[in-house]
Each structure stands twice: as structure tokens, then as C-alpha cells.
Amino acid sequence: MLNWLTIDWILLVIVVWLLIGVAGIVALRRFRFVARVLFPIGGFVCLSLAGLALQALGNTPETAILPIGLPQLPFHLRLDNLSAFFLLLIGGVGAGVSLFAAGYFRKGAGTPPGLLCLEYHIFLASMVLVVLADDAYAFMVAWETMALSSFFLVTANHKVPEVQKAGFLYLLIAHIGAIAILLCFGVLQANTGDYTFDNMRAMTLTPFWASTAFLLALFGFGAKAGMLPLHIWLPEAHPAAPSPVSALMSAVMLKTAIYGLLRISFDLLHTHVWWWGGLLLALGLLTALFGVVFAAVQTDMKRLLAYSSIENIGLLLAGMGLTLIFHAYQMPALAALSLTAVLYHTASHAFFKSLLFLGTGSVLHATSERNLGRLGGLMHFMPWVAWLVLIGVFASSGLPPFSGFVSEWLLLQSFLFTPGLPDSFLNMLIPIVAAMIALIAALAGYAMVKFFGVIFLGQPREEKLKEAHDAGIWEKIGMIWLAAWCIALGLFPNFLIGLIDSVTVSLVGAGLAQQAQSSGWLFLVPSSIERASFAPLLFLLGIALGCLLAYVLLRRLYHGGLRRAAPWDCGHPWQTARMQDTAEGFGQPIRQMFEPFMRLTRKIPTPFDKEPVYKVTIEDHFWFWLYLPIAKVIEFVAGQVGRLQQGRISIYLLYSFITLLFMLFLVQK
Amino acid sequence: MNALIPQLINLFAAVILILAFAMLSQRRILNLIHLYTWQGLAVVGSTTVVAYVTDQHHLYYSAALTMALKVILIPWMLHRLINRLNVRWDIETLVNIPTLMIVGIALVVFAFNVALPISRFSETVAHGTLGIALACVLLSFLMMITRAKAVPQVIGFLAMENALFLAATSATYGMPMVVELGIALDVLVGILIMGVFMFQIREQFDSLDISHLEKLKED
Numbered sequence A: 001m002l003n004w005l006t007i008d009w010i011l012l013v014i015v016v017w018l019l020i021g022v023a024g025i026v027a028l029r030r031f032r033f034v035a036r037v038l039f040p041i042g043g044f045v046c047l048s049l050a051g052l053a054l055q056a057l058g059n060t061p062e063t064a065i066l067p068i069g070l071p072q073l074p075f076h077l078r079l080d081n082l083s084a085f086f087l088l089l090i091g092g093v094g095a096g097v098s099l100f101a102a103g104y105f106r107k108g109a110g111t112p113p114g115l116l117c118l119e120y121h122i123f124l125a126s127m128v129l130v131v132l133a134d135d136a137y138a139f140m141v142a143w144e145t146m147a148l149s150s151f152f153l154v155t156a157n158h159k160v161p162e163v164q165k166a167g168f169l170y171l172l173i174a175h176i177g178a179i180a181i182l183l184c185f186g187v188l189q190a191n192t193g194d195y196t197f198d199n200m201r202a203m204t205l206t207p208f209w210a211s212t213a214f215l216l217a218l219f220g221f222g223a224k225a226g227m228l229p230l231h232i233w234l235p236e237a238h239p240a241a242p243s244p245v246s247a248l249m250s251a252v253m254l255k256t257a258i259y260g261l262l263r264i265s266f267d268l269l270h271t272h273v274w275w276w277g278g279l280l281l282a283l284g285l286l287t288a289l290f291g292v293v294f295a296a297v298q299t300d301m302k303r304l305l306a307y308s309s310i311e312n313i314g315l316l317l318a319g320m321g322l323t324l325i326f327h328a329y330q331m332p333a334l335a336a337l338s339l340t341a342v343l344y345h346t347a348s349h350a351f352f353k354s355l356l357f358l359g360t361g362s363v364l365h366a367t368s369e370r371n372l373g374r375l376g377g378l379m380h381f382m383p384w385v386a387w388l389v390l391i392g393v394f395a396s397s398g399l400p401p402f403s404g405f406v407s408e409w410l411l412l413q414s415f416l417f418t419p420g421l422p423d424s425f426l427n428m429l430i431p432i433v434a435a436m437i438a439l440i441a442a443l444a445g446y447a448m449v450k451f452f453g454v455i456f457l458g459q460p461r462e463e464k465l466k467e468a469h470d471a472g473i474w475e476k477i478g479m480i481w482l483a484a485w486c487i488a489l490g491l492f493p494n495f496l497i498g499l500i501d502s503v504t505v506s507l508v509g510a511g512l513a514q515q516a517q518s519s520g521w522l523f524l525v526p527s528s529i530e531r532a533s534f535a536p537l538l539f540l541l542g543i544a545l546g547c548l549l550a551y552v553l554l555r556r557l558y559h560g561g562l563r564r565a566a567p568w569d570c571g572h573p574w575q576t577a578r579m580q581d582t583a584e585g586f587g588q589p590i591r592q593m594f595e596p597f598m599r600l601t602r603k604i605p606t607p608f609d610k611e612p613v614y615k616v617t618i619e620d621h622f623w624f625w626l627y628l629p630i631a632k633v634i635e636f637v638a639g640q641v642g643r644l645q646q647g648r649i650s651i652y653l654l655y656s657f658i659t660l661l662f663m664l665f666l667v668q669k
Numbered sequence B: 001m002n003a004l005i006p007q008l009i010n011l012f013a014a015v016i017l018i019l020a021f022a023m024l025s026q027r028r029i030l031n032l033i034h035l036y037t038w039q040g041l042a043v044v045g046s047t048t049v050v051a052y053v054t055d056q057h058h059l060y061y062s063a064a065l066t067m068a069l070k071v072i073l074i075p076w077m078l079h080r081l082i083n084r085l086n087v088r089w090d091i092e093t094l095v096n097i098p099t100l101m102i103v104g105i106a107l108v109v110f111a112f113n114v115a116l117p118i119s120r121f122s123e124t125v126a127h128g129t130l131g132i133a134l135a136c137v138l139l140s141f142l143m144m145i146t147r148a149k150a151v152p153q154v155i156g157f158l159a160m161e162n163a164l165f166l167a168a169t170s171a172t173y174g175m176p177m178v179v180e181l182g183i184a185l186d187v188l189v190g191i192l193i194m195g196v197f198m199f200q201i202r203e204q205f206d207s208l209d210i211s212h213l214e215k216l217k218e219d
Helices: A006-026 A031-056 A081-104 A113-132 A136-157 A161-188 A197-202 A207-225 A231-240 A243-268 A274-296 A301-328 A332-367 A383-397 A403-416 A424-456 A463-467 A473-491 A493-508 A536-557 A583-593 A621-642 A649-668 B004-025 B029-054 B057-085 B097-121 B127-146 B150-172 B177-205 B210-216
Strands: A062-066 A075-079 A598-603 A615-620
Touching: A006 A031, A006 A062, A006 A075, A006 A113, A031 A081, A031 A113, A031 A473, A075 A081, A075 A113, A075 A136, A075 A197, A081 A113, A081 A243, A081 A332, A081 A473, A081 A493, A113 A136, A113 A243, A136 A161, A136 A231, A136 A243, A161 A207, A161 A231, A161 A243, A197 A243, A207 A243, A207 A274, A207 A301, A231 A243, A231 A274, A231 A301, A231 A621, A243 A301, A243 A332, A243 A493, A274 A301, A274 A424, A274 A583, A301 A332, A301 A403, A301 A424, A301 A493, A332 A383, A332 A403, A332 A473, A332 A493, A383 A403, A383 A424, A383 A473, A403 A424, A403 A473, A424 A583, A473 A493, A473 A536, A583 A615, A598 A621, A615 A621, A649 B097, A649 B127, B004 B029, B004 B097, B004 B127, B004 B150, B029 B057, B029 B150, B057 B150, B057 B177, B097 B127, B127 B150, B150 B177, B177 B210
Parallel strands: none
Antiparallel strands: A062 A075, A598 A615
């Protein structure tokens, strides 16, 4: 008992989760028990997982073999630095989301609570197994379990037709991706028939096959991550799912795809070609730009966040592309810098996006409204949720001193170093890329202002909003936990960079931690103190002083009184809530500028219309240009194949007969 | 050893082949069952001879099992079935028997062609009969395809099983006992299920004509 390895304890965590799930099934409809006992226990188990992962970071890899599954084909598990880092995220985010879920799930909605509890904990356990898996078989089993459990979670309200549609779309794309991943493992094992990652690590592939494996992995994991053009399921599935589930999916499940891509491109493949990085960079930037533009024009709060997730995944992919380029050109220090930025952003996005999704969950519960056009002014009625979401919004917009700033700053820093590359063509291209990243970051801020402003500021657009209640105690605890991390990661970046160090050392052979802390613990220095540094605590001090000064000046020098007026009054004599800026109005400039990105249908009323209705729908070009044609072709082919199905037994027997004759003929040859 | 004995095996095999052809062209359901019974008997004879020649005791058990199952039990069940279904005197219209025969002959030639290289490697006494067994499999299959009624199709299926058994004895002195028992049981269960199935078909469509099942197809 006492000489258990960390990995054994992590397996115990999985077992406890599964037991909680079973307990949920036993107490299928005892709502209070499931919500108040099982989910919090699951949350504390998450916390212990995070602790275990913290302990494992920087240690030598541990392995374990589980004799389950098919005979002769046990599960190989391995806990190394990369998996420990992602386990840390699963544990950290999972804890907050589980605690929130304890207060979130209500009676009477779709799936019974006990079943949700089972699916939720299986989802968590499968993500842990994905990260731990050390052979293709275990990986695929865990990967598919993850897809299936999240499918059932997405379709928790399965009686709603849109939810069904979203669920099936998700399942379809998840499976197409899984096929690509399976093929990728097939290439990686290089015809040895041994599917353990150890064997794949030992293989050295020719550049052609290595590129094939990389492209397959990119396609497969891209489908899970929401990379263009496989992003189509994401804005459908995230709004359909219950908020804690969308939080977990966006914060952690998308990251398992990042994990997989990192695992394959840096750990299992040894050949590196520079154009992989270029491709990843281009795809990542396109994804990010596309995501952020669509986020800015959404009118559904969860869709907005879903598109924002696409944007962040794009940034992560772009950063990973840069790392691949540096790695291919044998520049370990710079590769370490950009990989650190990627991992930092992974962590940061995990925390703030789950916080934001949970916030939308609380708003949804209080108002039963997802449409931004019917929200507004909630800051007065739900101050806790509003302030906590504000922290997430700051982090998401990349404002200092929150976590998002550090990661985006590191990313930009790594792009600014590219003039050191030996390829002049890339050197010319990269400044444009850096400019695009700046554009994306700015647009992300724009989308976040819209998100927060339209929901929480101004006047309530509906009468019922005035009865909105603040979040319950469990929901608050969950959100406070996540918000605390958004702040902590922003204030003490060197702490997380120290943790990331062991990962980058094992993947690209260099670390950033020593450099980052070279000018004392106060400063974050990615390359040299002359070039750039960031001291979050000093910055916070500055902001605090500024605010204090402004406050004192206002109170002393200005008339000093507190004047209450209708918000966003703008000096009008009278004002209704309908006169405020709306979600459509706020997004309109972006819509105008980026019109070619989207497929707009607008219904504009004539001046003489008695009951004018303005309606704009924004759809995705990819849906019409890519998915529908493919669907048509498949339908046609399926119809042709369907002709085989005559319905007559004799015909079916004839098919087997002909096949048999053909086989015998082949045997004879 | 008497040189006639291997000839005896070939004789039985030839009888089985002839019976297969007879079944292919037989219109009367009752006669089909008789032919099937005879075929089973011929398989029993061939197996017994092989067992005697090679001194393989387990083949005696196989033969006994075949006797009990395919000569007594299954024909009895089939008789009962056609009585209860009241199709004892039914005659099926078969299209173009001569063409069917020619196709059958082509199949036999093909089967011999396929079996020749395989049986050359086999050193068993009965290796010459492998081609016949394969031909019988194909002929029974052809019979299943050409029949429109349920009972003849089931008999075709059973005849195919007979032929497979013959192939097993001729090529490798029979399958392991476990496999043989398993297959025997499968056939038994299969025929029970099909019996139930046929009652259902008749109840649903007032006829045993399988073409009615086309209506089940999804459009």
C-alpha cells in the first residue's frame, strides 16, 4: 500500500470516479444525493488528481500494465511529464466544474441525474486514460469512450430536435477523426505489428511516411479540436450541452486533441520537416481568425464562447506550428519558448473558458435565456456571477495581469524571434503572422466586451430579468476556484513556467524556466531582460495605485457625491431598454468588414412596414461549400448501393454464391 | 486390405453427387425429403467405410451421430413439419430444369478443378472425393437459390451441411469431435428455428412463398 507509484494512485482516482458513477446509477432519481454528495466527492477526487499530477511533473516516467481488454493485448499506461501536465489541467478544471455541477443540475431536465453523473465521471476518467495511454489500443479505447460519453452528455436534453442534430453531427465528426487517428497509428508502427508507443518511439520513418502520419494525426486530432474546416460540430454541440459539460468539453476535451498532436509530433515522430510547422501555422491562424470573427457576430452566448474556443484552438495550433518550425531547424531554446507559450495558453484557456461557460450556465438558469438580445443589466441582479465572469473575460481578452495576457504575450514574443530562422522566405512571412495574431487578440477582446457588456451591463431587455437570482453556493465555489486560477496564473507566471519546464525539456530538449527567472522571481523574462520582461505584481501594483488615485481624486476634487442614473443614458430625456446597443449592433462593424467570411441573409423591413422585423442569420460557408456537397455525394452513392438490397432471399443467396465461386477461383490460381 | 474398399468410398460419394442432382431437379417436397434421407444414409455409409479402412474410432461415433440426426431425427421433423403445414403434396414449379442441370454440370467441373490441387496434397484414403464434396456444396447452394418456397430452401441448406461433412471426412478424416457436435447441434437448432419461422411466414402471408418477404424491404 505504501510503496504505490503515482500512476497507481491515479488509477485509483479513475476507479473512484467509476464507483461514483455506479453510485449515481443506483441512486438514479435521488436528485439531492447525486447533486450534493456525489458531484462534490468527484470534485475532491479531481483535486487529488491535480495534486498527484503536480507530484509527477519532473519525475522519471512511470509505467503500468493493466491486463484488461482483449487477451494478449493489455493496456499499457505511462505517466510522463507531458501527460502529467494535462492531468494537472483535467484535475484543476474538473474540480471547479464538478463543484459547480453540484449546484447546477436541476430536477426534471432530460436524462435522470444519476445517469448524468455516470456519464460525467466516465467522461473524466476516459480523458485521464487518453492522456495516460501508452499503446494505440488503449488510446483508441479511451478516445472513443471519451467521444461516446461526451456525446451522451451533449444530448442530455435529447428530446429537443436541435440537440439531437448537434449530437449526431458531433458523433459523426468525432468518428471520422478517430479513423484518421487509427490510420496514423497504423503508419507509426511501421509494419512491425507492435502498437505500443514504445515501439513507435523506436521506429524511424522515412520523411514520406512520417509526413503521412503527421497529416493523418493533424486531421484526426484537428477534428476533435475544432480546426478548420472540421470545426463545424463545435458551435452546435457546445450550446446544446449542459453548461458544466460544455465547460469540460471546451476546457479539457479539446485539449486532449492538442495533447495527442503534441504526443505524436514531438514524442513518437523523430523526423521533422519544416513545412509541417508551416502548414500548422497557416491552419491555426485561419482557424483563429475565422473563430474570432464568428464569435464577434454571434447572438447566442454559448455559441459565442464556442467560436471563441475555436479561436483559441487556432492560436494553440499556430504556436505549435511555430514550435515545429523551430524544432525542425534545431533551435531548442526558441522551440522551448514557443512550446511554453502553447502549454501556458492551454492552461490559461482551460481555466478561463470553463469559468465563462459556467457563468453562462448560471445566467441560463437564472433567466432561461441564451439569446443575447433578451439579456442585459444582469450585473445588478447577479453580482457574484458578473464579477467572476468579468475575471474570465479579462483573462480571455488577454489583459494584464490575468492569465490570458501571459500566454498571448509569450506567444507574440516567440513570433518576434523568428528572424533568427535560416529560411528567408519564412522570415518574411512571420511578421505578417505576428500582426495577424495581434489582430486576433484584439478581435477576441472585442468579442469579449460584447459578451460581457450585452449580458451584464446596461438595462435589462426583458421584464423577467429583474427576477434573476444569483448563483447558489456550490456554483459560486466552483467559479471562484477557476477565477482564482485565472488570477494566480496571471500574477505568478514563473510558477507554471517552472512546471512546464520539465515538459519542454523532454519534448524539445530545452527549458524556459531558468531564463524566465533570471532577473528574480518578480520578473518574467522570456529571452533577456533588455529585450522584454513582464512583472505582473508590479503591474498590479501600478493598476491598483492608479485606481486608488483616480478614486481619491474623484472623491476629493470632483463634487464627491454619488449620482445614480440609468445606465447608458447618453443624455436622452427618456430611454428604454430597446434603445441600447444590441448584440447585432455591436457586431455589425465586424460583420461589415469580414463579410466574405460568412454567408449572410438579411431581412430588412421597408419604411412603411407596420410591424417591422429585422432579422439576420449568419451561416458558415464551409457548411454549404464543403459539407453539403459531400453529404449529397454520399447520399447518392448510398442510394446506388441500396439497389443491391433487393429484398429477395434468392438474390442475397446468389451474392454469397458468386462470392464463394470467386473465392474458389482465386484459391485455384 | 481389400482394394475394393476405397472404391466403395468413391461409390458412396458418387451416390451423394447423383442425389444432389436429383434434389436439384426434384419438384415434389415429399420426394425431396426422401432424397435428403438417402443422401444422409450415403454419408453415413461413406463415413463408416472410411472409419473401417483407417481404423479411426471417432469416425464411428460421427457416423452414428449422423445416422441419428440426419437419417432419423431431421427427416422425421421435416415430415412432421410438412404435415402440419399441410404442404405434403405440394409441387413447386421449377423453371427450366435442363438449364439448371447444365449449370450444375459446369459447377461440378469447376469444383473438381478447384479441388484437384488440394486433394493432391492430401494423403487420406478418401482424398479423391473432395471434389465431389465441393461440387455437392455448390449444387446445394444452387438449389437454395433457385427455390422459391421455404421448405425446399431449408432442405438445400441441410444438404449443404451433408456435403460439408463429406468434405471434412474425405480431406482430414473428420473434424474434431467438439466441432462436429457443435455443428450437429447448430443444424438441429437451425431447423427448429426455421420451422417456427415457416409457421410465422405462413401466418403472415398465407403462403410459404418466400418472395412475399420482399415486402419487408425498407424503401
